[in-house]
Amino acid sequence: MRDGFLMVISGPSGVGKGTVCEALRAKRDDIKYSISATTRKKRPGEVDGENYYFLSLEEFKEKVKRDEFIEHAKVHNNFYGTPKDYVEENIGKGNIVILEIDVQGALQVKKNFPGAVYIFLLPPNLEELRSRIVKRATEDEETINLRMHNAEKELSFIDKYDYAVVNDEVDDTVYKIECIIEAEKLKATYLGGNK
Amino acid sequence: MRDGFLMVISGPSGVGKGTVCEALRAKRDDIKYSISATTRKKRPGEVDGENYYFLSLEEFKEKVKRDEFIEHAKVHNNFYGTPKDYVEENIGKGNIVILEIDVQGALQVKKNFPGAVYIFLLPPNLEELRSRIVKRATEDEETINLRMHNAEKELSFIDKYDYAVVNDEVDDTVYKIECIIEAEKLKATYLGGNK
Numbered sequence: 001m002r003d004g005f006l007m008v009i010s011g012p013s014g015v016g017k018g019t020v021c022e023a024l025r026a027k028r029d030d031i032k033y034s035i036s037a038t039t040r041k042k043r044p045g046e047v048d049g050e051n052y053y054f055l056s057l058e059e060f061k062e063k064v065k066r067d068e069f070i071e072h073a074k075v076h077n078n079f080y081g082t083p084k085d086y087v088e089e090n091i092g093k094g095n096i097v098i099l100e101i102d103v104q105g106a107l108q109v110k111k112n113f114p115g116a117v118y119i120f121l122l123p124p125n126l127e128e129l130r131s132r133i134v135k136r137a138t139e140d141e142e143t144i145n146l147r148m149h150n151a152e153k154e155l156s157f158i159d160k161y162d163y164a165v166v167n168d169e170v171d172d173t174v175y176k177i178e179c180i181i182e183a184e185k186l187k188a189t190y191l192g193g194n195k
Numbered sequence: 196m197r198d199g200f201l202m203v204i205s206g207p208s209g210v211g212k213g214t215v216c217e218a219l220r221a222k223r224d225d226i227k228y229s230i231s232a233t234t235r236k237k238r239p240g241e242v243d244g245e246n247y248y249f250l251s252l253e254e255f256k257e258k259v260k261r262d263e264f265i266e267h268a269k270v271h272n273n274f275y276g277t278p279k280d281y282v283e284e285n286i287g288k289g290n291i292v293i294l295e296i297d298v299q300g301a302l303q304v305k306k307n308f309p310g311a312v313y314i315f316l317l318p319p320n321l322e323e324l325r326s327r328i329v330k331r332a333t334e335d336e337e338t339i340n341l342r343m344h345n346a347e348k349e350l351s352f353i354d355k356y357d358y359a360v361v362n363d364e365v366d367d368t369v370y371k372i373e374c375i376i377e378a379e380k381l382k383a384t385y386l387g388g389n390k
Binding site for chain 1: 196315353354358359360370373375381382384
């Protein structure tokens with residue numbers, strides 16, 4: 001039995017990670033979003049330590065060197081990373097820290113944070129995934145095809161995860177993830193046994 | 196992701212295994228009790244294949260030899276055993292077969308049926324356990340002390356189980372076990388990955 005832990009919610013682009021995480025956070029006080037560090041410029045209205053931890057390139061690189069990130073990546077010439085200390089502090093308080101992240105990032109986290117709970121969100125089927133990506137209407141045909149190709153590749157990593165949840169209805173997915181949280185808290189391995 | 200599985204509900208005498216299992220079965224159609232085989236005489240009103248499978252001593256020993264029991268034990272000069280075929284048939288249908296069993300029996304099951312889910316029911320505290328045993332009012336002081344001694348010894352096996360659930364209020368315990376069922380069904384390992 002344990003209280004706090006890191007819960008990694010991952011899956012292909014378009015599967016609905018953001019909607020599910022937002023619904024979970026709105027429902028429960030014990031769920032905290034992991035706050036990322038970034039080297040990109042602060043946009044109007046953004047608050048340091050709330051939206052992101054805004055760091056200079058030097059500060060960021062120093063933290064990478066000191067192994068202070070659970071994972072980090074370069075996206076469009078900016079660096080992004082998940083600071084360990086925020087996650088560990090909140091776990092210590094008995095909270096569940098959720099990290100919404102793509103499959104590549106999740107695999108990186110797994111190396112650095114083996115005690116986390118890994119959930120893979122699945123689309124009801126691939127046609128549905130395509131239709132969700134198309135509905136966003138922010139991308140051209142080529143980008144959509146690339147995303148679909150990546151999604152199919154990412155599905156092959158599902159066995160690296162602890163749980164696989166088909167995200168059909170958000171409420172149903174939230175119920176299932178709440179069950180996973182409850183079950184994880186009841187695990188006997190965290191009683192400090194001599195296994 | 197999987198549907199059916201064997202769920203072993205165990206814990207010290209007096210912890211409330213029977214009440215919890217009955218409440219679970221009353222609530223869900225997909226939960227089936229495991230039916231034991233026994234060599235003891237059929238009592239009036241008992242139905243073969245419903246309360247027990249009634250076997251002769253020879254039939255029982257033959258089944259032991261053929262490894263057709265998940266576990267078996269001798270109690271008061273009669274043999275009791277859990278037949279594999281009933282469990283496997285119901286798991287195949289997508290049901291959850293519950294086996295309510297003492298700690299010794301559960302450890303035996305674990306050797307023969309590693310794919311099962313093992314739940315240890317805990318009393319809120321040892322004083323509460325004693326008071327529950329006393330309330331049954333069917334046992335003398337010496338037997339009560341022996342049960343308490345055994346309970347303390349059995350608690351040390353908790354790390355062999357998957358989950359530990361404190362049985363304080365039955366409704367709460369049933370909710371937790373239903374979460375465990377849901378989470379177990381969502382496990383990614385049962386997707387037939389190449390882990």
